[in-house]
Amino acid sequence: MVRPQRHRKTGVYLFRQRVPADLVAVVGKQEVVRSLGTKDPAVARARFPAVAAEFEERWKSLRQGLVALSHEQVHALAGEVYREEVVAHRANPGGTELWVFALAFDNLIHSVRQRQRKIPSGLLLTTGWTEAEALARDRYGPRVDDLLARHGLQVSPQDRKRIILATAEAMRDAHAQLRRNAEGDYRPDPQAERFPAPQRFGPPLTMEELWEAYKKSKQISPKTVKRWEPVIQKMVAFVGVRDARDVTEEDLMRWRDHLLESPQPDSKNKKGKPLGPKTVKEVYIAAASAVYGWAKGQGKVKANPAGEIEVTVPKKVESRGKGFTDQEARMILSAALAPPSPLITPEHAAARRWVPWLCAYTGARVNEITQLRGQDVFEDSMVRMENGRKVEVTFYTIKITPEAGSVKTRRFRMIPLHDHLVEQGFIDFVQQRGKGPLFYAPERQKEGVSGQNPTYVRVGQSIALWVRGLGIDDRDVLPNHAWRHRFKTVGRRCGMDSAKLDAIQGHAQANEGGGYGEFPSDALKPEIDKHPRYEVTAAETTDGRRTRWSKERASSP
Numbered sequence: 001m002v003r004p005q006r007h008r009k010t011g012v013y014l015f016r017q018r019v020p021a022d023l024v025a026v027v028g029k030q031e032v033v034r035s036l037g038t039k040d041p042a043v044a045r046a047r048f049p050a051v052a053a054e055f056e057e058r059w060k061s062l063r064q065g066l067v068a069l070s071h072e073q074v075h076a077l078a079g080e081v082y083r084e085e086v087v088a089h090r091a092n093p094g095g096t097e098l099w100v101f102a103l104a105f106d107n108l109i110h111s112v113r114q115r116q117r118k119i120p121s122g123l124l125l126t127t128g129w130t131e132a133e134a135l136a137r138d139r140y141g142p143r144v145d146d147l148l149a150r151h152g153l154q155v156s157p158q159d160r161k162r163i164i165l166a167t168a169e170a171m172r173d174a175h176a177q178l179r180r181n182a183e184g185d186y187r188p189d190p191q192a193e194r195f196p197a198p199q200r201f202g203p204p205l206t207m208e209e210l211w212e213a214y215k216k217s218k219q220i221s222p223k224t225v226k227r228w229e230p231v232i233q234k235m236v237a238f239v240g241v242r243d244a245r246d247v248t249e250e251d252l253m254r255w256r257d258h259l260l261e262s263p264q265p266d267s268k269n270k271k272g273k274p275l276g277p278k279t280v281k282e283v284y285i286a287a288a289s290a291v292y293g294w295a296k297g298q299g300k301v302k303a304n305p306a307g308e309i310e311v312t313v314p315k316k317v318e319s320r321g322k323g324f325t326d327q328e329a330r331m332i333l334s335a336a337l338a339p340p341s342p343l344i345t346p347e348h349a350a351a352r353r354w355v356p357w358l359c360a361y362t363g364a365r366v367n368e369i370t371q372l373r374g375q376d377v378f379e380d381s382m383v384r385m386e387n388g389r390k391v392e393v394t395f396y397t398i399k400i401t402p403e404a405g406s407v408k409t410r411r412f413r414m415i416p417l418h419d420h421l422v423e424q425g426f427i428d429f430v431q432q433r434g435k436g437p438l439f440y441a442p443e444r445q446k447e448g449v450s451g452q453n454p455t456y457v458r459v460g461q462s463i464a465l466w467v468r469g470l471g472i473d474d475r476d477v478l479p480n481h482a483w484r485h486r487f488k489t490v491g492r493r494c495g496m497d498s499a500k501l502d503a504i505q506g507h508a509q510a511n512e513g514g515g516y517g518e519f520p521s522d523a524l525k526p527e528i529d530k531h532p533r534y535e536v537t538a539a540e541t542t543d544g545r546r547t548r549w550s551k552e553r554a555s556s557p
Contacts, residue, residue, distance in 0.1 A: 002016075002017060002052065003045075003048065004036055004041070004044035004045060004048050006041075010039075011039045012035055012036070012037070012038065012039055013035075013036045013038055013039065013040075013041065013044035014033055014034065014035055014036060015032075015033070015034045015035075015036055015048060015051045015052065015055075016031060016032070016033050017031065017032055017052070017055055018030060018031050019031060019032060019059075020059055022063070023059060023062050023063070026062055026154065027062070027149075032055060034051060036048065036051065049297060049298050049299035050299035051299070052298075052299060053298060053299030053300050054150075054299070057152065057202050058149070058150065058151070058152030058202075059152065060152065060202050060203055061151060061152030061153060061201060061202035061203070062152045062153075062154060064154070064202065064203065065154060066154050066155065066156055067153055067154060067155060067201060068155075068156070068159065069155060069159045069162070069163075069201075072196050072199075073196075073199055073201065074159070074162045074163050074166050075166050075195060075196055076195065076196040076197065076198060076199045077144075077147060077148075077151075077163050077166070077167075078163065078166035078167045078169070078170040078195065079170060079195025079196060079198070080147060080198060081140075081143060081144070081147060081167050081170055081171065081174075082170040082171070082173060082174045082192070082195060083192075083195075085171060085174040085175075085178070086174050086177055086178065086189075086192075089178050089181075090178070090181055093178050093179075093181040093182040094182060095182060096179055096182040096183055098182075099175050099176075099178045099179035099182055100179060102171075102175040103172065103175040103176055103179055105139070106168065106171055106172035106175055107172065108135075109132050109135050109136050109139075109168055109172075110168075110169070110172060112131065112132035112135075113130070113132040113133065113136075113165075116130050116131065116132055128157070128161070129161070133161070133164075133165060136164055136165055136167075136168035137161075137164050139168070140164055140167045140168055140171060141164055143167065144160065144163050144164050144167055145160075147163075148160070148163075151201050151202070152201075152202060153201050170195070173189070173191040173192075176189075176191075177189040177191070177192075200243065200245070204242050204243035204244075205243055205244050205245055205300065205301075206242065206243070206244060207232060207235070207236045207244045207247075207291075208232075208236070209244075210244045210291060210295055210300065211229070211232050211291060213295075213298075213300075214290075214291045214294050214295070217294065217298075218294065221406050222406065222453075222454070223406055223457070226453060227283065227287075228283075228287040228290075231283060231284050231287045231288075232287060232288070232291065234284075235252075235255060235284075235287075235288055238254075238255045238258060239251045239252070239255060244295070244301065245300075245301050245302070247292075247305050248305055249305040249306075249308065249309065251305065252285070252288060252305050252306050252309055253309060255284075256280060256284070256285060256309060256311060259274065259275045259280045259284055260274055260275065260277065260280055260311075261274055262274060277311050277312060277313040277314065278313045280311050281311035281313055285306055285309050285311060288305075288306040289304060289306035289307055289309070292304040292305060292306050292307070293306075293307060318476060319476065320474065320476055320477075321485065321489070322476065322477060322478070322481075322482060322485040323477075323482050323483075323484075323485030323486035323487075323488070323489050324472075324477065324482045324483065324485075324486045328472055328477075328482075329360065329486060329534065330534065330536050331470060331471075331472070332356050332467055332470060332472070333356055333357060333360060333534050333536050334536040334537060334538060334539045335352075335470055335539045336352055336353055336354075336355075336356045336357060337353070337536065337537070337538035337539065338538050338539040338540060339538075340352060340353070345441070345444075347439055347440050347441050347459075348439075348459070348462065350429065350433075350438065350439055351370065351439040351440075351459050351462070351463060352463065352466060354426060354429065354438075354439070355369050355370060355439065355459075355460075355463050356463070356467075356483070357421060357424070357426075357534075358372075358398075358421065358426075359480070359483035359484075359487075360483055360486070360487070360534060361417070361418040361420065361421055361487075361528070361531060362398070362415045362417075362418075362487070362504065362505075363483065363484050363486075363487025363488065363491070363504060363505040364400060364415065364484075364505065364506070365408065365480075365481075365484065365506075366460040366463065366464075366480035366481070366483070367405065367406060367456055367457055367460045368400045368405075368407060368506075369439075369460075370439050370440070370456040370457070370459040370460045370463070371404045371405030371406075371437070371454075371456040372398060372404065372437070372438050372439070373404050373435060373436055373437055373438065374430050374431075374433050374434050374435040374436060374438060375435040376398055376399040376400075376401060376404060377396060377397070377398050377399075377417075377427070377430045378396070378397060378399070379394055379395075379396055379397075380394070380395055380396065380397045380416070380521050380522070381393065381394045381395070381522075382395070382521075382522030382525060383522075395416055395417065395419075395422075395521075395525055396416070396417040396422055396427055397414050397415065397416050397417065397521045398414075398415050398417060399412060399413075399414055399415075400412060400413050400414075400415065400506065405454060405456050406454075406457075407506070408506070409506050411506075413503065413504075413506050413519075414519075414520070414521045414524070415504055415521075415524070415528075416521050416524050416525040416528045417528070418528050418529070418531060418533075419529070420533045420534070437455075437456070439456070439459050440455045440456060440459050442455075460480060463479070463480060464478075464479040464480050465479075467479035467480070484505060487505065487531075488501065488505065490531060490532070491504075491527075491530075491531070494530045494531060494532060495530060496527045496530055496531075497527055498510070499514055499519075500519060500523065500524055500527045501527065502514075503519035503524065504519075504524055504527065504528070
């Protein structure tokens with residue numbers, strides 16, 4: 001992995017990189033080296049990405065071959081030299097003698113060029129340069145070549161000559177300004193405004209390219225890709241800027257206002273309606289800010305245009321808690337015990353039977369349960385004291401692991417099973433299913449199933465729709481996620497240890513120390529045992545009423 005390297009003698013950190021093999025002949029060397037200007041390793045690491053991005057941009061530009069420059073681009077390059085010269089000496093210009101001499105030389109080149117315009121020149125016929133132009137080339141040619149190298153530009157001899165002559169005039173203005181600075185005159189130089197703004201000469205950095213690089217680097221989940229990719233595409237379409245580096249904060253503020261005020265058509269509603277502030281803030285602006293924030297850290301862009309954009313989200317009026325009530329929990333678990341409909345698959349019937357109960361006794365996310373495999377359920381043991389004697393007790397544990405599917409924290413965790421689940425026959429069910437997925441049949445998956453919408457996610461969505469169909473249509477309660485809220489509430493009520501309660505549910509620990517070590521199954525089993533049993537009887541049927549609202553709400557994130 002490329003990283004800053006410390007110079008053995010000076011201690012200054014360097015950027016070193018091998019020149020791509022296909023560009024060695026063009027660059028003229030096999031390695032590039034640049035000082036990072038610091039002996040502090042932390043500062044060096046912070047500066048490194050920007051330099052790396054600059055060289056990557058240079059290689060991309062060089063692969064374009066010869067680039068024909070417009071008149072504006074020639075003078076934009078000359079303007080860069082002007083600004084570099086003034087910035088380098090403005091604070092401490094020294095005595096006026098230096099700038100008087102430099103300006104005299106520049107004036108000489110200028111005046112001789114003016115006189116030679118109508119005079120035939122033998123040197124021009126043989127070399128393509130007049131005497132005055134040759135003076136400008138000898139003095140400023142190396143500086144122009146360095147500028148072209150930094151931009152990764154290959155230009156024709158004619159364009160190189162145009163840049164050198166424009167640079168000679170630019171340096172004449174720069175040296176006149178620095179002479180005034182040396183005399184104590186720091187008024188703005190009117191000549192500085194004559195140069196075009198700095199321009200890019202390489203291929204554009206498209207938002208699509210930036211997004212692909214972000215996905216690869218951050219290894220975001222398929223669920224996030226599915227949610228954010230259309231958002232990035234909509235942003236590009238609205239802003240209408242080809243190069244991602246040209247997107248401004250003002251562009252994204254206009255986009256924010258458009259999302260909040262104008263109808264947004266979707267697949268369900270062609271007419272659409274404006275998006276809510278919460279969605280705009282937590283999905284649309286968040287996606288743009290995440291990609292640009294990463295790109296800034298990699299040196300690909302200089303600023304995050306979405307980083308400071310605010311969206312005011314009114315506080316939501318909550319008329320109830322987010323978890324299921326005792327009555328709602330009993331209704332769902334009772335329906336789960338009912339005889340399944342003959343119209344659904346065995347896997348779907350098993351999901352209705354066991355997923356609600358597993359969520360109720362573990363507080364896990366629904367998709368962490370629907371992706372469970374037989375191999376993720378196993379027997380464990382612990383030693384406890386009974387009547388003053390050590391007794392080994394066996395119990396069962398499920399393993400929530402990214403190997404089976406998406407896990408929000410990207411970390412595995414172990415959750416002991418409540419004895420009530422074992423008594424109901426869950427282990428017998430697992431043994432009958434074997435090592436594969438418990439709640440869907442891989443052999444019956446549709447061809448081309450996307451990783452952005454895997455089967456276990458669709459199983460969770462079907463459970464949510466089923467719960468809505470039972471009559472739990474409260475807009476403040478999510479049909480699957482409400483189990484996590486309820487588990488936390490019940491855990492507090494029955495006296496579970498707070499750190500262990502968080503570990504069971506995969507929540508971050510309250511302090512740094514909580515992140516050390518592990519929470520083994522035998523340490524969590526006593527906490528699970530504190531959870532009171534759900535004593536319910538089977539309902540007559542697993543099916544209930546379904547409304548248009550229930551279907552829409554169940555499918556919403």
